[in-house]
Amino acid sequence: MRLELLQRLNEARAAREAAIVLTDLASGGQDLLLERQVEAHIEREALETLLRNGRSGSVELGGTALFAGVYLPPVKLVCIGAVHISQALAPMARLVGLDVTIVDPREAFATTERFQGVDLRAEWPDVALPEIGLDRWSAFCALTHDPKIDDPGLHAALRAGCFYIGALGSRKTHGRRVERLTEAGFAADEIARIHAPIGLPIGAQSPSEIALSILSEITAVRRLKPQPR
Template identity: 50%
Template sequence: MDRFEDIPQQALAWHNSGIGAVLATVIETWGSAPRRVGSQLAISGRGEIAGSVSGGCVEGAVIVEALEALEDGDSRELEFGVSDQDAFAVGLACGGTIRILVEPVGGALPVDLLDRLCKARQNRTPTAYVANLDSGERRLVEAANADTNLADRFRADRSGFDVDSRVFVGVHNPPLRLIVVGAVHIAQALVPMARIAGYDPFVVDPRDTFASAERFPDTPLLHEWPDEAVQQIGLDSCTALVLLTHDPKLDDPALESALRSNVFYIGALGSTRTHAKRQSRMEAAGFTAEQIARIHGPVGLSIGAAGPAEIAIAIMAEMTQVLRQKG
């Protein structure tokens, strides 16, 4: 998904209210398309809409088809494309083409399945919606139970359509989160970068003077002890933890919580010597060599970064590499 929009929840709410609902999903694109595969539009039985499948250029036609599909309960596949000379006028640049799957809730899309999907999203459980367009089968697969191909899709956050099997996989990952322990200068550069990259950032530091609204505007600030704070926020497979305090009394409690979780990234500031001492402390705390190896230290890609902003860039680059390229 482009971002974690509540489109399935809105469709379920419209259905449960008795007015009916349809979900339209981009399942395939060619050329340059304004919305990526997996983008969704919900249409109510009264013609209300939430979300988008094209940025506005084909929504009108989709709504008409959706209301007709609501009457018969069957799914529909729609394809929209334009010639190069007309492309920019309707928003499908360079002759782009999109295919859209239209599914009435309570018809082609079972209500109980949509309800389970919405609960999985609410609980931050990475879940894939798998639809066989020939057999009509719909099912959910959680990331924890995914095969290799699906696991790759979860990691890349990439929905897709297999032309040969005619199976669409819609990946519903929760929003990415970044927890920064240590409200230092690097954090002031890292937090806005992370927000631009699609993360929900949190800053943890019991020192009120450091973790202040003036230094971190529009950012959730937690002044509890770090291990309590990270548990309060939550640690899961879509969360990254970055430790920046240089103080073991602050870093280590959060680090131990992260090593017991399945966060996708753990980074810790400090020299090679500092990191060696950190590894020794974790070993003494009972963690295995495999667990300790999850810690990226010194934090960030080795790009010769100098100063807080460049170090923040190196951290964001390494987080992205781990998220998108590693299993």
């Protein structure tokens, strides 16, 4: 790889931006595409599939045989609420390669005994989240049922453009949440990005089953082609 190309790739990594290095299998020529360049590319659909899958391999673009090296930032999972669901969700998420952080200002819940080996922040979301750094490669879950704790986190997740945002609660609870977010200045299409009730509808009952439904929904949003909601 040319030094100039390697420098650009390292800059993308430092900025947590996905990149694809395309190598012409016939000539050996290389080019680097940043995630923000994909939307305007003539082969947008094929390139977006590569980013969703996150796997390098041989592809054909515009009749040219290429090897696509896909470089994705580590995916973060940030959960607001050191609750039973997040206790089950954290180890599951780590098994599939997510970097997990739990945020909860309630020190009785946010204990290292309950969350061993997890990045745990016993702070309010508006204090912890700027340091954690939400972005396009972050999944966010609001799990406390307490608007004083969940809502500031939801505000930050919506503004950061997290690829997945989920919130615990019934449809009635979410209706009140929508009213609060609307009053806070968020548009209807922004609020519609929130998955609520959180998780895939698998009939989950226990905290572990709910955690499984949440992780499944995060995976589906991350890997599958977006569908109208």
